[in-house]
Amino acid sequence: MVVVLEKNVSEQQIESIIKHLEDFGFDVHKSTGIESIVLGAIGVKPDFDIRNVQILEGVREVHRITEPYKLASRTFRKENTVIQIKDVKIGGQEIVVMAGPCSIESESQIFQLAEIVAKSGAKILRGGAFKPRTSPYSFQGLGEEGLKMMRRAADEHNLLVITEVMQIEQIDLIEKYTDIFQIGARNMQNYPLLNEIGKTSKPVMLKRGLAATIEEWMMSAEYILSKGNKEIMLCERGIRTFETYTRNTFDLSAIPVVHKRSHLPVVADPSHATGYRDQVVPMARAAVAAGTDALMVEIHQDPEKALSDGPQALLPEQYITMMSEIKTIAAAIGRSI
Ligand code: PEP
Ligand code: MN
Numbered sequence: 001m002v003v004v005l006e007k008n009v010s011e012q013q014i015e016s017i018i019k020h021l022e023d024f025g026f027d028v029h030k031s032t033g034i035e036s037i038v039l040g041a042i043g044v045k046p047d048f049d050i051r052n053v054q055i056l057e058g059v060r061e062v063h064r065i066t067e068p069y070k071l072a073s074r075t076f077r078k079e080n081t082v083i084q085i086k087d088v089k090i091g092g093q094e095i096v097v098m099a100g101p102c103s104i105e106s107e108s109q110i111f112q113l114a115e116i117v118a119k120s121g122a123k124i125l126r127g128g129a130f131k132p133r134t135s136p137y138s139f140q141g142l143g144e145e146g147l148k149m150m151r152r153a154a155d156e157h158n159l160l161v162i163t164e165v166m167q168i169e170q171i172d173l174i175e176k177y178t179d180i181f182q183i184g185a186r187n188m189q190n191y192p193l194l195n196e197i198g199k200t201s202k203p204v205m206l207k208r209g210l211a212a213t214i215e216e217w218m219m220s221a222e223y224i225l226s227k228g229n230k231e232i233m234l235c236e237r238g239i240r241t242f243e244t245y246t247r248n249t250f251d252l253s254a255i256p257v258v259h260k261r262s263h264l265p266v267v268a269d270p271s272h273a274t275g276y277r278d279q280v281v282p283m284a285r286a287a288v289a290a291g292t293d294a295l296m297v298e299i300h301q302d303p304e305k306a307l308s309d310g311p312q313a314l315l316p317e318q319y320i321t322m323m324s325e326i327k328t329i330a331a332a333i334g335r336s337i
Contacts, residue, residue: 001026001050001053002039002063002065003038003039003061004037004060004061005017005038005039006036006059007035009058020053021039021041024041024052025043026042027041041053050062067215069221071222071225072262073218073262077263080092081263090203090265090294094336095288095292095295095330095336096337097120097122097294097295097323097337098123098124098162098267098294098295098297099319100114100150101113101127101313102306102313103139103146110127110150111149113127113153113300114150114153114157114159115157116299117299118157118158120320120323121323121327121337123159124160124180125153125161126162126298127146127150128164129141129144129145129174130167130174132164132166132187138308147163148177151178161177161179161180162181162205163181164181165181165182165197166187178202181205182207183204183207184207185208185210186210188217189209189216189220197224198223198225198229199228202231203232203233204229204232204233205233205235207237208234208235208236208237208251211239212239214261217234218234218261221234221264233293234258234262235267235268236250236252236266236267238272238273239251246275246279247272247274247275248274248275250270252286252287253290255268255292265293266293266294267293268283268284268288268294268296269295271298272298275311275312277311277313280297281321285326288326288337289329289332291333297314297319299314299316299319300315301315301316
């Protein structure tokens with residue numbers, strides 16, 4: 001940690017700041033420059049709250065040098081984490097596509113979509129059975145019936161399953177049907193849920209919170225990692241900004257930022273990030289070009305009748321065109337789909 005002192009700091013204040021830092025357990029090195037005095041506080045304390053130093057009299061700025069997350073960081077693990085589920089690898093050379101409806105609605109809906117998903121080269125079927133809806137009056141999902149339908153549809157087409165778990169009590173049930181747990185944006189900071197998911201042995205896709213910084217998102221991954229589950233992928237699904245022409249703002253730059261800071265695979269979700277189907281394909285192309293390891297998109301055979309997120313669902317033909325376009329983009333950057 002680097003502590004820059006105020007220009008007019010008194011000797012007494014400097015002594016007191018140094019004493020505080022030593023009491024917190026840091027080794028302190030003082031450097032007197034022409035412009036200002038800087039204290040170097042040495043000691044690895046990932047959980048140290050730098051505001052404890054920021055509020056001291058005579059302190060101008062405090063900068064953290066080490067990241068507060070450890071197990072999720074590139075410093076801790078240099079090589080990329082590759083998550084293997086059956087014959088699918090996420091985080092390797094191949095970009096994996098996850099596609100399906102927002103919600104599982106009926107047997108015929110999910111079976112038809114599973115066929116389209118598999119034919120186009122995607123490997124994972126998505127679909128929600130427990131839905132985090134903004135309104136309590138909106139469709140909340142089919143629950144276990146939906147999970148059963150999706151598992152059968154996926155097995156028929158040799159696809160893996162990803163589905164959202166919203167609360168601790170659902171973990172055991174969902175674990176029976178899914179290959180990957182999805183933690184939704186609204187639950188990114190539900191620490192009790194993260195702790196319990198961390199004790200399971202199935203991979204987890206952790207979505208970025210609606211207004212979460214990348215650091216907060218990584219700290220949530222740290223919760224899961226610290227409980228023992230090492231198979232986490234980080235999904236960028238758009239963040240809340242002042243913009244109103246999109247549902248959320250797709251933070252494309254999060255893809256290279258996370259790759260630099262972390263060894264965990266990145267998933268891009270242009271469907272929730274934009275909220276409108278005409279924006280999904282351009283952003284899917286961009287995410288592949290930006291280096292995402294996986295892509296999640298929502299599709300529907302009749303989006304106008306969809307029980308959730310119809311406006312952002314790609315029509316089957318749009319989805320098929322997108323798949324062929326992103327294959328070309330992937331090849332241009334030495335990857336495949
Ligand atoms: C979803 O994937 O259907 C979903 C609800 O996503 P998010 O948590 O990103 O809003
Ligand atoms: Mn959705």
